[in-house]
Amino acid sequence: MIVTAQKPLDEIFDSISPYHKVLIAGCDGCTQPPRGLREAETLKQLLELAGRKKGKDFEFKVTSVVKQCDSVLTTSALKPQVDGIEAVLSLACGIGPQMVAELFPDLIVLPAQNTHFLGEEDREGGKIEARCIGCGDCILTMMGGVCPHTRCAKGLLNGACGGARNGKCEMDPEKDCAWELIFERLEKQGKLDNIKEFRPPRNYQVKAWRLVP
């Protein structure tokens, strides 16, 4: 999932305050927690309360799109809603506001989220952790299923650094040392030889900015 966190409410408030008719557009897609209709409705209520306090009156409309990264779905969901709207406040990840901006060039588009990373959720512990940085050159086969790009604080490809204490990273004692995890898993799989193989620095040229499927 794409992990986002909502921007501070005063920042959102400031960004929408030049406008009166605002459409709050949720996204049911892959963000976690899903920023769908409930989030949109909650944000509307909070912004209205804030507006009352600051003497600013908004006219909100609330909707949600199945996936804001899909041009067809976004067009069909938003087209009937944008009549008279000055600004769209998007609850999607960074892709959503850009998609809306492209599809509706006359509208002001504002993000309500800060997009952080691709991650997995440990719901029991209430934590969401980064798992992928989208490097375009996946080496998980060699690494026993643990990504050192993402999970090693130093991004080492030839670890470990030697700084770990009791399996925890020296940069953040809450965090597992990625290289110890890699070692344990490869040992269980009988593939410890993988670790000996030298890996050159990450090839940034591979990172494509446009893919044709």
Added chain:
Amino acid sequence: MTEAVTEERLAVKLDEEHCSRCSICRSLCPYDAITKEAETGKIILNIEKCQVCGICYSACPSVAIDTIYYDRGSLLNYLEKAKQKYNSQTLVIMCKGSAPDFAEVEKLFGVSNFIPLSLPCVGRISDEIFMTALEMGIGKIYVLACDEDYCRFHRGSPIAGRRILALNLMLGQLGYGKEAITLKRSSLKVKVDKDLCIACGNCVFYCPYHAPRLESEKGVSVDLDACKGCGLCVVMCPAFALELEHWERERISALIPRLLSEMKPPKLLVFRCQWAFFPPLDGKSSPNIGVIDLPCAARVDAIHILDAFQKGAESVLVAACAEEDCKQEKAGGKAQRLVAKLNERLSQIGFQDRLHFCSVAPRYHDGFDKQLQEFSQRIKELSKGEKK
């Protein structure tokens, strides 16, 4: 509890003089709150463990246990007054657990004008109450219990079933007709609107009873036998695709402005778990306070709290059971976290100290009033400070 607990505050009392030390209560108590002193054989009630389920009260052959919530005097007093107020000879006794609205009662029993009596558990009402009610001129009694495996306490519904069966046989012989008391069962369940479901899986994860299933992108389906009707999934659903029967979002939303319009400022709206406090039948309320009882603290919804602020509430209090007292799965803690999260957002827009959480338990019958007093005091001080 740090303060000394006075005898008057207790909702359940054991009268040593009448106690025959038969130990039936001890063997029935589901919470190990009753013990027997080894040397003397004295029966001892540990109120801190007691969940006020009433099973000891309803089973004691010596009438040595009394709980304030089924007190004969106040029940009969209520009936006497309610007979006039509702101008009806039909009594409908409802268990809090199945928590129906009156329209639903009408649908179930086909009666429109009736005396409503909502009790924590219908399985605890003594035969005497039924018989005295009939004597008082009530012609027909309907009882709405929870489904058998749904009891928030312990076996209340099966006990009610057996008791009413026996009572009806006896009443039949006494000439009250074949079925003086009619029993029906019901329970709260969740409903899915598949058109709204976005198949995100939140409900699957959060449900403590593994009732929702997500097997395809067509949306979630709920195993209604497993659903215990706490409403947590409803609050966690990001798409408003789930609703709890009789406690629909719109229905609670409609209650908020209605209550607030009848209140005087400063208005305090309380969202209360109905298991955290059992209001007295003749309870009088303050004009500043409105209460919305919810089926469980898990149904406390940020949308409704914000709604209350929007519609003119100065402050909102969420009252729930403590985690260890929860009749569901630690819902009190979940509500507390929801309040904390919402408070963080509210403080970003300058709404500090308006929303509070407290936990109460019906074992002290004035527990909620005490919390309310404390909170009202704080609010008063706060508003004084603001005016300065």
